Amino acid sequence: LGAIHQAAPASEQAALRARLRIDHLLDDLPSLMEGTLDGAQRTADIVQGLKRFSAVDRGERTRVDLNAVVERAIHWVSKGTAQTLQVHWQPGAPCWVRGNAGQLLQVLMNLVQNAHDAATGAGVGQPQVWITAGTGEHGLLRISVQDNGPGIQPEHLPQVFEPFFTTKPVGAGTGLGLSISDGIVEQHGGRLRVANRPEGGAEFTLELPASPAA
16 A cells, blocks of 8 residues: 555556565455355354353243244244254144253254254255154153264264254354253253164153152
């Protein structure tokens, strides 16, 4: 800029332009700005996730039927970003637990959304998810969410619930969804587990203590 303002000879300006890589910087500028904005948005998402995580033990606890929570999760995810998802789900007898319906809905929506993302990212054609309800070990109520994606790399299984860990492409996730879900389930006295299915795809299992009859 000094050379331009001083009306330096064109040859000197050209030499400076080459030495300072001005053209290269101008070419990079749009992607640098886009990356900065994307990073700022991801930071905002992380902060919001941390705020939700810090409040998981707040909120009213009532008797909640997990069947109803699953129905709502399927509805909202299917109406949102997973409109092509084929869901296999048949509600059964009421599965009563004591907890916060909104927080449990957050967990189930996250599991259904992740199942869709895994299958879609693998390019398997029709993304599908199988959801079943039943009774697990020690009388815990169990919700299983299975997908037809590629499964999870064995070395990544121990890290799945760690904060900020994600296998999604950069910009496609904050790495907080499963960590927050795991915290919510733990606050409800339950547990969230993950495994690969022998026939392919991943399976997330949510187990919660059954609520005694009113």
